[in-house]
Amino acid sequence: MPEIKTDDVYIELGKHPKAGFATDDMILQMGPQHPSTHGVLRIECVTDGEIIKKATCHIGYLHRCFEKHAENVMWQGVIPFTDRMDYLASMGQNFSYVITVEKLMGIEVPERAEYMRVITAELQRIASHLMAYGTYGMDIGAFTPFLWAFREREYVLDLFEKLCGARLLYNYMWIGGVSHDVYDGFAEECMSFLDTFERVVFEEFNPILTYNKIFIERTANVGILSPELAIDYGITGPCLRGSGVDWDLRRDDPYSIYDRFDFEVITGKGEMGTVGDCWDRFMVRVLEMIESVKIIRQALQQMPEGPIMNEKIKKVIRVPAGRVYGRTEAPRGELGYYLISDGKGRGPNRLKARSPCFSNLSVLEEISRGCMLADLIAIIGSLDIVLGCVDR
Amino acid sequence: MVQGEFVMTIEEIYKKLRKSFGGTILESDLEVLEPVVGIEPQSIAEVSGFLKNEPDLKFTSLMCLSSVDLDEENLQVVYHLHSMDHNHKIILGVIIPKNAAKIPTVSGVWRTANWHEREAFDLMGVEFEGHPDHRRILCPDDWEGHPLRKDYVVQEMYNGLPVPYPKEEDD
DSSP, rough: OOOHHHHHHHHTTOOOGGGHHHHHHHEEESSSSGGGGGOOEEEEEETTEEEEEEEEEEEEEEEHHHHHHHHHHOOOTTHHHTTTTSSTSSHHHHHHHHHHHOOOOTOOOHHHHHHHHHHHHHHHHHHHHHHHOOOOHHTTTTTTHHHHHHHHHHHHHHHHHHHHSSSSSOOOOOEEESSSSOOTHHHHHHHHHHHHHHHIIIIIIIIIIIOOOOHHHHHHHHOOOOHHHHHHTTTTTTHHHHHTOOOHHHSOOOOTTTTGSOOOOOOOOOOSSSSTHHHHHHHHHHHHHHHHHHHHHHHHHHHHOOSSBBBTTTTTTOOOOOEEEEEEEEEEEEHHHHHHEEEESSSSSSEEEEHHHHHHHHTTTHTTSBBHHHHHHHHHHOOOOOOHHHHO | OOOOOOOOHHHHHHHHHHHHGGGGBBBOOSSSSSEEEOOOOGGGGHHHHHHSSTTTTTOOOOEEEEEOOSSSSSSEEEEEEETTOOOOOEEEEEEGGGOEEEEEEEEOOOHHHHHHHHHHHHHOOOETTTTTOOOOOOTTTTSSSSEEEEEEEEEEEEEEEEEEEOOOOOO
16 A cells, blocks of 8 residues: 555645645536537547646547548539538539549640539638638627528528539539529629628628627737748648738639739738638638639629530540549639549549638647637637538 | 749759668669668668758748558658748658568657657557557557558457447348
């Protein structure tokens, strides 16, 4: 039997007579069913009073092993699986996968299909950022912006429904083209939505939430992410630009036909506090929606007539042996697919998805250290993660 | 962002690496689409540090870290690097045997590698020596096997529950 000293017992209980008011760390489990984790995410917070000492993420609740599924289906069969990764931005996921396969096959896509892809991808970006806008307001405690954002998002989803029959999981972009041509009146409906939408952002969204004093107090100077740290952690998309890094794959590593459009890359400027705080990340999303509007307008004007599928594509697709990494700017950041084909199989030999949310979430532990517990909610919301995309 | 100023082709980067590290950089076929530069397993962390810190290389971002089941005997870990300053890219590949799948970690070089390496360990069973938090990330901690290996068989029971759905039997 080891000798037990009274002092040790006192220390263990935190009640040593000489220690005064000793305090202890508390472990708080946030999630997996928590409304502001945007899915099933569990965060284990070690707290000292209201200050977070450490926040460890536990992910994997939505893990379906997408990569294993992809090895067991045909080339086209992977597309519906990519839909279900980031279910709020399915077009972006389709886009990345099909251009990766096309890169390896070395095939061209008809002009019209390229334009359709850009238009739908940008509409999807608007819908996805609207979701981020609305739910972020809700996390902070504002309910009205959530309903307003959903009202606008509904228009985009209606357009998609008319276009390809689905509202969320589209399977719209196929290898070699797109599944449906536009219906009569698509351009007009789209244009009228864009006109209203631009006005709504500046006259309704910004006054009620973006420049709301309570909202600014909650988000400015909170969760500051420095540019060096952001690059080191592989942060991409609006979160990276929120830190003031002028980097957008659509402009800096152009894919598809993005080099034909004129748009600005929005970066955080620290308008309300420090560069790289939650408000900056939020503001980048709001302004990016306006840039998407610009791109869609240009694309609708330039769109030529013609076929929407490459005619050389057969029902059974043969992809030559090789390896390729394709990446696109999905609404949440750089979405990459690393594709390996052995040239014999009917599907990929290995498909690795590099999801933006996965890398973006990994920085949470670093930037939440030392902040208040209530600010953790603001930080998670500003990273705008989708757990389907994190867990795959 | 300044673009196209110091862009180096893959051949130039390869030559520079050969000059500094000699034999640990393996002979690689640079003619294919997106060539992979082979590296000896033990020197990956050193080479990575060099690629990140050398002023005319500056590979500050690790785009993707993938693990690949190559064949019966070998696994491969593939690193996609990109330099935001110079806008050039390189792909490194490290081949390790399946029965001793160990490789030094690069999480000290790029911190994003931390979670990516945990994922590679979880799904492919590659061990990263010196990793600060070497745990599974997507599967539960007590899961058996590594799902992305080609010879993986799903365990029948997990904590007393059957794992695969019961097969439908013919009448």
